[in-house]
Amino acid sequence: MSFRSRLSALFAARPGRLSLGRRAVIALPLVWLSLFFLLPFALVLKISLSEAAISVPPYAPLAEYVDGTLRVFLNLGNYLFLFSDSLYAAAYWGSVKTAFLSTLVCLLLGYPMAWAMARARPRAQLVLLLLVMLPSWTSFLIRIYAWMGILSNSGLANQLLLGLGVIDAPLRLLNTQFAVVVGIVYAYLPFMVLPLYAHLTRLDMTLLEAASDLGSRRFNTFITVTLPLSTGGIVAGCMLVFIPAVGEFVIPELLGGPDTLMIGKVLWDEFFLNRDWPVAAALATIMLGLLVIPLVLFHRHQSRELAP
Amino acid sequence: MRRLPSFSGAALALGLVFLYLPMAVLVAYSFNASSLVTVWAGFSTKWYGELLRDEQILAAVWTSFKVAFFAASMAVCLGTPAALVMTRFDRFRGRTVLASMVTAPLVMPEVITGLSLLLLFVQMAALTGWPADRGMATIWIAHTTFCSAYVAVVVAARLREVDRSIEEAAMDLGSPPAKTFFAVTLPIISPALVAGWLLAFTLSLDDLVIASFVSGPGANTLPMVVFSSVRLGVSPKINALATLIILAVSLATLVAWYVMRRGEKKRRASLARPGG
Numbered sequence: 001m002s003f004r005s006r007l008s009a010l011f012a013a014r015p016g017r018l019s020l021g022r023r024a025v026i027a028l029p030l031v032w033l034s035l036f037f038l039l040p041f042a043l044v045l046k047i048s049l050s051e052a053a054i055s056v057p058p059y060a061p062l063a064e065y066v067d068g069t070l071r072v073f074l075n076l077g078n079y080l081f082l083f084s085d086s087l088y089a090a091a092y093w094g095s096v097k098t099a100f101l102s103t104l105v106c107l108l109l110g111y112p113m114a115w116a117m118a119r120a121r122p123r124a125q126l127v128l129l130l131l132v133m134l135p136s137w138t139s140f141l142i143r144i145y146a147w148m149g150i151l152s153n154s155g156l157a158n159q160l161l162l163g164l165g166v167i168d169a170p171l172r173l174l175n176t177q178f179a180v181v182v183g184i185v186y187a188y189l190p191f192m193v194l195p196l197y198a199h200l201t202r203l204d205m206t207l208l209e210a211a212s213d214l215g216s217r218r219f220n221t222f223i224t225v226t227l228p229l230s231t232g233g234i235v236a237g238c239m240l241v242f243i244p245a246v247g248e249f250v251i252p253e254l255l256g257g258p259d260t261l262m263i264g265k266v267l268w269d270e271f272f273l274n275r276d277w278p279v280a281a282a283l284a285t286i287m288l289g290l291l292v293i294p295l296v297l298f299h300r301h302q303s304r305e306l307a308p
Numbered sequence: 309m310r311r312l313p314s315f316s317g318a319a320l321a322l323g324l325v326f327l328y329l330p331m332a333v334l335v336a337y338s339f340n341a342s343s344l345v346t347v348w349a350g351f352s353t354k355w356y357g358e359l360l361r362d363e364q365i366l367a368a369v370w371t372s373f374k375v376a377f378f379a380a381s382m383a384v385c386l387g388t389p390a391a392l393v394m395t396r397f398d399r400f401r402g403r404t405v406l407a408s409m410v411t412a413p414l415v416m417p418e419v420i421t422g423l424s425l426l427l428l429f430v431q432m433a434a435l436t437g438w439p440a441d442r443g444m445a446t447i448w449i450a451h452t453t454f455c456s457a458y459v460a461v462v463v464a465a466r467l468r469e470v471d472r473s474i475e476e477a478a479m480d481l482g483s484p485p486a487k488t489f490f491a492v493t494l495p496i497i498s499p500a501l502v503a504g505w506l507l508a509f510t511l512s513l514d515d516l517v518i519a520s521f522v523s524g525p526g527a528n529t530l531p532m533v534v535f536s537s538v539r540l541g542v543s544p545k546i547n548a549l550a551t552l553i554i555l556a557v558s559l560a561t562l563v564a565w566y567v568m569r570r571g572e573k574k575r576r577a578s579l580a581r582p583g584g
Contacts, residue, residue: 021486022397029390029456030402033409036453040424047427057430109326112319119316126568128320130561135327137510138557141531142550145538146330149337152542154347156333189327240415247417249517254538264419271423271521281427284420295412302411306394306464 041288048281051075059278078282087261088283092290094261098177098252099245102184106192106241107234109185114196114233118203129197136190144183144254151179151255175257183251188244192237199233200226232301239298243291263287331554338547355548362545365533372530375444375519376512379451383508384501386452387459392489394460395467413457422521425450429522442524450522451515455508462507466500467493506560 050073051060063072082088117128135143150156151173158170173179203226211221227234249264256262263283271280338356342349359365390410397403413421429446433439439446470493478488494501516531523532537543 019485025389026393026397026400026402026406029386029393029410029460030406032386033390033406033453033456036425036428036449037409037413037421038405040421040428043427043431044420044424057434109319109323112316113323116316116320123569126565130565131324132327134557134561135331137561138331138554139531139534139550140514141516141534141538142334142546142553143330145534145542145546145550146334148538149542150330150333154344186326186330189323193323243415244417247419249419250535264417267419267423268517277427280423284423287417288420291417295415298415299408299411302414302461303407306391306407306410306461 044281044284044288047278048078048285049074049076050278051077052276052278057277058275075278078278079286081279082282082286088263088266091261091263091266092286095246095248095263096290098180098184098260098262099242099248102181102188102245103192103238103242105181105185106189107238110189110192110196110237111234114193114200117193117197118200125201132190132193132197140187141250143187144251147179147183147186148174148254151182174255175260177256177260179255179257180252180260180262183255184241184245184248187251188241191240195236195240196230196233199230203229232304235297236301239294239301243294243298246291247287331550334547334550335554338544338551340544340547343544355544356552359545359548359552364528365530365545365549368528368530368533371444371527372513375447375451375529376509379448379455379512380505380508382448382452383455383459384505386456387504387508388463388497388501390456390460391463391467392493395464410457410460413454414461416454418515418517419521421454422450422518425453425518426521442522443527446522446524447519447527447529450518451508451512454515454518455511458507458511459501459504462504463497463500466497470496510557 046062047059050062052058053060060073062074063070113132117125117132120128152158153170153172153174155174157173158167161167161171207225207229208221211225212218216224247264247267248262249268252260252262252265253268256265267280267283267287270276270283337348339351339353340348341352341354390406393400393403394407394410425446426442429439429442474496475488475492478492479485483491514531515529516535519529520532520535523529534546534549537546
């Protein structure tokens, strides 16, 4: 297709043929989400380019109309500031590292779980599915809070290890990188299992039987048949864990310590403690930039699921 | 294929223990007489009494329920047309934009969504004078926005399974599209609307980060109150609250399971009947 015909195909999406009712059905979610989801990102970008000021709201206007001329102030100072202080780079790196590690653990634990669920009897499948989902319907905050009690110095984990004689003195478990990873895996495991299960139940078992009849070993069959056929579920599950985990605030705040620097917490502190909105906006903009590729991957998978 | 299932079965059992053990510990210590959450000092229900006398928590529960009810209802009103458009309309201007706005909120880090919405509300207030005060209304808008994406996904999954020949038959017999939707499609997808509403309701009840950004003085949701208490350390009152939440969710899930199983049985019975 030539560029021109492609261009005309893009614009000739036959809006004229859509009835008024259809247009209204499209417009309702489109307008709401554009206003409250898309437009705010433009504002984040805008504020990230303005200067902090002691005023309400605490930033200087980007454009001003003075003496008949429009003056526009674009200030890259916030970004330069983020690059000059190694704390921010360390926080981004810490977030990506922690999110990656947690996603990996979720996948390694979630995949066999999803497999066992998909192979269970149909009636048991429903029960298992509800059992895996149920924790995610209770309070996220409270489930993280549970780990504060378990991992504390006098908590259950230390009592158990002391009782078994594995350690002589309580281990510092809370406020460590380990606790953050445990928390993320705990909170996000259902979101890994669910898409994997959805893909594995659709898997055609006769393919596995065929492979085994032809003499393929179990491990070999898994690598060459099962794994490639469940790629969609793996991508969806990993993105559902990785992307929100990068920006996680509650878990590093409650379970993390001085060695766990994560960008979600840094952004929160810049905003609520330092009241530096432009720097918080710049932090959010860079975070979005880092997440573009994972977001596109997730979007591609999800649009396939949504397609008519 | 005998050894692999047993390995995955063990992983499933381990995973379920991992998911439920911390919740069991929470429940157990809510009945602890001692205020130290880690030392057992006998059975007591006094923390439940203290919880029910805590005015701040009760007010926050009421605020959270109100916001969640209205956010879930509005999210169904927005998410259902979004799902319909994604699964039934082939090409129109804005399809890609709508598709990305339906999928992105599912994974978008909350700090980004919260900050961006706050900046929007501040800008709107500067331009139009509304919202002059941030509070329940702004939390409602924020929750509606991200919840409608979840509703859209749940409803779209159901819409894809619906046999379209029924809708086509109605249209062939002269039913206009809107009437076809309300008379044919809506009754079929109504369980998905209920599921979507419930999911949106729990998501709204659970949100801390977005609500913290867009809330103003005076409007404290339950997670905001719990967070400020938990930040200071563990407290048995929160354990009691957790137990009540777990109990409510478990009961709701049990009812859902029963309804689904009965529906499945009915379906099988009607399939088994000759000519049915």
